[in-house]
Amino acid sequence: MAMDKINGSPLLRQGLLDRFRGSERGSTHLGAPDSTNQPAKKPADKADISDAAHRLVDLRAAVEAGRAALAQVPDVRPEKVAAARERLATGFYQSAEVRQAVAERVGSVIESLDSL
Structure with missing residues (x-):
């Protein structure tokens, strides 16, 4: 009596059973191809x-490197805060030259945004 059915399904290829048994007709290694x-x-x-x-x-790596470098810089630099307070107290930011410089920089930023 030969066994040709597994769970009610006929074996479609005899080579599968041969490989499983390790017979001479099939390979002894389960994963080996049967040509x-x-x-x-x-x-x-x-x-x-x-x-x-x-x-x-590459751009992402550069951005991550920039973020890492920025993380090393303190959020508030006391020397810059002291200098800004002194300039405010002396009226430096009220001069026409400073107003002109600020207006030019804001204008260039707006122009660069328009080109995006």
């Missing part, structure tokens, strides 16, 4: 990463 009963293997998938993706990776 007589297996279709030709498809080539492995291949992924190419574009130059733009490489640039984005």
Whole structure:
């Protein structure tokens, strides 16, 4: 009596059972391919990463490095606060030259935002 059914389903390929048993007709290794009963293997998938993706990776690394460097700088620099207080007290920021410089810088920022 030959066993040709497992759980009511017929064995579709005798090579599977042979490999499991380690017989001479099949391979002794379960994962080894059986060239007589297996279709030709498809080539492995291949992924190419574009130059733009490489640039984005480099940009992300630069941003992370910048964040790490910025984390080392204190939020408040007492010497800058003291200098600003002194300039406020002396009326430095009320001069026409300072107002003109601030207006020019704000204008250049607005122009650069328009080009985005």
